[in-house]
Amino acid sequence: MATSRGAGGGAVLGYVASRKNLAGSACGVAGVGLALAGGAGAHWPVVVAALYGAGALIAPPERPPVPDLPDPHEQLALVRENLARLREYLAEAGPAPVGGKLAALLELYEALLDPGWAAEVLAVDPEAVHALDRAIRLDVPECVDTYHRTRWWTRWNPGGESSEQHLERQLAVLSEEAEKLTADLREAEARRQRTHTAYLEERGRS
Structure with a gap:
């Protein structure tokens, strides 16, 4: 009451x-x-x-307060922490048959999150940050976890498509997504460069 x-x-x-x-x-x-x-x-x-x-x-209606959203750089810091946790999990989970592809994918994630101009471009694209965080926090751990679980059951009931093949296909999709994300960020920088070139040329003519 x-x-x-x-x-x-x-x-x-x-x-x-x-x-x-x-x-x-x-x-x-x-x-x-x-x-x-x-x-x-x-x-x-x-x-x-x-x-x-x-x-x-x-009277005009009351305006709701503006939400206190995290700073883009704070969001990237959280994604970096998730990547560090992912690496710890993978070390504990044990080796996978496509370790080279998995390592290459993690290196690409790390390069995108590395503090510097690449992270600055990433920070201004909330959808890209969300996609990267989702892959690190959910997709990759799920791929590795289901691989190890399925492989254990396959020992007692062999046959069908192997867990290794599924893991390879999953990592291929995630690699394509990461490469597309990288290409989109690169194109954003290229557009910025073209815009600045057009501005300088226009200023020179005037």
Whole structure:
């Protein structure tokens, strides 16, 4: 009950300080002034209430506070931490038959996250950061985990497509995604360079 009363009190205090109440109160005060001047007659309470309601209705709605989103560089720092945890997990999980492809994929991830101009380009692309974090935090661990689990069961029930083949196909897809991400970031830098070239040439002609 105390929590309910506290929540209700907070709502009341919030409305008291809201734009609607302030606008309505201003119009209501104007109505009181009109009544004192004799312009509202015997029905002045109704006039004051109507003016208050009209002011509350025409007041602009409350704007929700801007969310406190993490800084892009803070996001990249978290992704770097996830990559370090991924490396620790892979060391504990044991070797995989496509270790070379897995190592190459991790090196590409690390190069994209390496502090410097590459990370600066990555930081301004939230979708790219999300895709990279998803691959590091979810996709690669799932690929390796399901490989080791399936390989254990295959010992007792051999046959069918091998777990090694599935792992190789999964890493191939992740490698293609990482290469496309790298190409998109490279194209973003190329567009920036072309734009600056066009600006300098235009400035030179003028």
